[in-house]
Amino acid sequence: MSYTDLNEELNIFRDSVKAFIEAEIAPYYEEWEKNKIIPKEFWLKMGENGFLACDIPEEYGGFGVDIRFNMVVAEEFAHAGYMGLVGNLEVHADICCHYLLDMGTEEQKQKYLPKMVSGEIIGAICMTEPGAGSDLQGLKTKAIENEGQWVLNGSKTFITNGQNASLYIVAARTDLNVPAAKGLSLFLVEGENPGLKRGQNLDKMGQHCADTSEIFFEDVKLTSDDILGKKNDGFIALMTELPRERLVLACGAVAHAEGALKLAVQYVNDREAFGAPLVKLQDVRFKLADMYTLIETHRVLVESYKQKLLDKRLSAVDASMAKYACTEMECKVVDMALQLFGGYGYMQEYPISRFYVDARVQKIYGGTSEIMKEIISRQVCKPENH
Numbered sequence: 001m002s003y004t005d006l007n008e009e010l011n012i013f014r015d016s017v018k019a020f021i022e023a024e025i026a027p028y029y030e031e032w033e034k035n036k037i038i039p040k041e042f043w044l045k046m047g048e049n050g051f052l053a054c055d056i057p058e059e060y061g062g063f064g065v066d067i068r069f070n071m072v073v074a075e076e077f078a079h080a081g082y083m084g085l086v087g088n089l090e091v092h093a094d095i096c097c098h099y100l101l102d103m104g105t106e107e108q109k110q111k112y113l114p115k116m117v118s119g120e121i122i123g124a125i126c127m128t129e130p131g132a133g134s135d136l137q138g139l140k141t142k143a144i145e146n147e148g149q150w151v152l153n154g155s156k157t158f159i160t161n162g163q164n165a166s167l168y169i170v171a172a173r174t175d176l177n178v179p180a181a182k183g184l185s186l187f188l189v190e191g192e193n194p195g196l197k198r199g200q201n202l203d204k205m206g207q208h209c210a211d212t213s214e215i216f217f218e219d220v221k222l223t224s225d226d227i228l229g230k231k232n233d234g235f236i237a238l239m240t241e242l243p244r245e246r247l248v249l250a251c252g253a254v255a256h257a258e259g260a261l262k263l264a265v266q267y268v269n270d271r272e273a274f275g276a277p278l279v280k281l282q283d284v285r286f287k288l289a290d291m292y293t294l295i296e297t298h299r300v301l302v303e304s305y306k307q308k309l310l311d312k313r314l315s316a317v318d319a320s321m322a323k324y325a326c327t328e329m330e331c332k333v334v335d336m337a338l339q340l341f342g343g344y345g346y347m348q349e350y351p352i353s354r355f356y357v358d359a360r361v362q363k364i365y366g367g368t369s370e371i372m373k374e375i376i377s378r379q380v381c382k383p384e385n386h
Ligand SMILES: Cc1cc2nc3c(=O)[nH]c(=O)nc-3n(C[C@H](O)[C@H](O)[C@H](O)COP(=O)(O)OP(=O)(O)OC[C@H]3O[C@@H](n4cnc5c(N)ncnc54)[C@H](O)[C@@H]3O)c2cc1C
Pocket: 091, 124, 125, 126, 127, 128, 132, 133, 134, 135, 157, 158, 159, 160, 161, 204, 212, 361, 364, 365, 366, 367, 368, 369, 370, 371, 374
């Protein structure tokens, strides 16, 4: 079982990603996990191979293909169990690059996008703060203007690519007299800005090589040219971009579950109990059947939503359903797979244990399952929608 696409070009591209994984990731991943960082040189290799934000138009250094090519990269990394790479890649390619493409001025696009596609610049998105995660209305980071000059102060936490990034997209309040939803702006802050301080690389339960950090802004000096999008429209911009981000997370979740199933199938064919391979037990085979059914039904959902995204018909509710359903399914399938390994599944030398710890955060970042249900329920509870 593996992903196959009707589109021949996507299949050829998928094969090149698989070859890249064998040559450039598999031999080094353990070391990256141990060091809790992905080397910057690897980002350049991804860029050289055309795997970073391939959907960015050619005039900005990309290949101008559709976003399914980005998803293929994330899917193959997830399927192979390299989930730490998936989050970092998605933040860079599917969030930061797209924010610039969709909201940037021509000058901003020319300045940053080509270097983001080549991997010379790594992007980070800074929304979450110690006191504000799900509820962005609670953001405290603020930027004060004085004749076109801005001074940014505040702190962010859980920032993916926090250590490696050299471009940070920062959500800050720019009008303190109105709720955050009406007075939030996005700023482009370069890593070399003297006011930007990288905090510690946080210790996580999984996805160790994906650097996640606190970031501090101390009198960061900016100009109006560093605003991304319209002043005070940052909240709307964040909401507009979210459906794509959530669908990409859902794609990774389905592929990760499929990778776990593959490991489980191999194991139950090899492992013997009561005089025969585990796979001879009906209960084991039924579990595999359940896992496969879960994966395939969610894959159908994701594939149909990919098309909706391409047609610009993917709604916030669609994307929330996909993110919620697929990440919950992922955690369930990965747990079922680990169970089939017995005690060996709990041992770090068995890759399934990494699948387990890596999957858990998928239900949290990019909007928690509860927030997804909140968004879905707003639509489902209206009688006129039935
Ligand atoms: C590994 C990792 C990487 C991350 N990367 C980034 C990043 O790059 N950039 C970034 O900005 N952020 C990032 N985040 C932050 C992530 O998006 C937040 O952790 C997430 O949105 C939840 O916010 P919180 O942690 O403050 O939890 P809280 O918002 O405090 O939520 C705590 C609990 O309350 C529940 N809850 C909250 N509100 C409601 C509600 N209305 N109804 C029902 N339940 C509710 C939540 O679902 C959760 O179960 C990352 C987080 C992690 C762990």
